[in-house]
Amino acid sequence: MSRTLRIEPLGRTVAVEEGTTLLEAALAQGIKLRSSCRNGTCRECIAQLTEGRVRYRIEWPGLSPDEKAEGFTLPCVALAETDVVLLQPRAELKD
Ligand code: FES
Numbered sequence: 001m002s003r004t005l006r007i008e009p010l011g012r013t014v015a016v017e018e019g020t021t022l023l024e025a026a027l028a029q030g031i032k033l034r035s036s037c038r039n040g041t042c043r044e045c046i047a048q049l050t051e052g053r054v055r056y057r058i059e060w061p062g063l064s065p066d067e068k069a070e071g072f073t074l075p076c077v078a079l080a081e082t083d084v085v086l087l088q089p090r091a092e093l094k095d
Contacts, residue, residue, distance in 0.1 A: 003080035007031055008050070010091045021057065022075035022086060030094045033075060040077035049073045052084030 005022050006013045014029040016022060023045055026033050036044040040061040049071045057077045075086065 003052075004083045005080060006051075006083075006085045007033075007091050008085060008087050009089060010093070012091075012093070016080045016084075019079065022054070022073075022078045022080060022084070026075070026091070027094075032092045032094050033088060034090055035076050038076040040074050043074065045074055045076045046072055047075055047086050047088035049078075050085045050087050052080065052082040054078040054084060055081055 001018060003016045004013050005016045005025055007026060010031065012031055014025050014031065016025040023033055023035055023038065034044050036042045040056065040058045043062050054073055057079060061074045061077050063072055063074060
């Protein structure tokens, strides 16, 4: 079942298919999110989840317990369990 990902403050919403990460879904649908390793270690993609719930493709994504408690997530390894809203001021539309 597909979920939705809204990216703020850009105000764009994309579909997230089962098994697709938030990063992959955004990039495939014209939204540039910063990333590098794409395996949950470099933290380049870190963003705040303001609504919804994710699970991770890997067991230990590079987030501290405090960051998790504050809602930070790594979109490159995050799978949407519900419709989600991501706060990422550096997101931009692809050319
Ligand atoms: S791109 Fe490296 S942690 Fe997400």
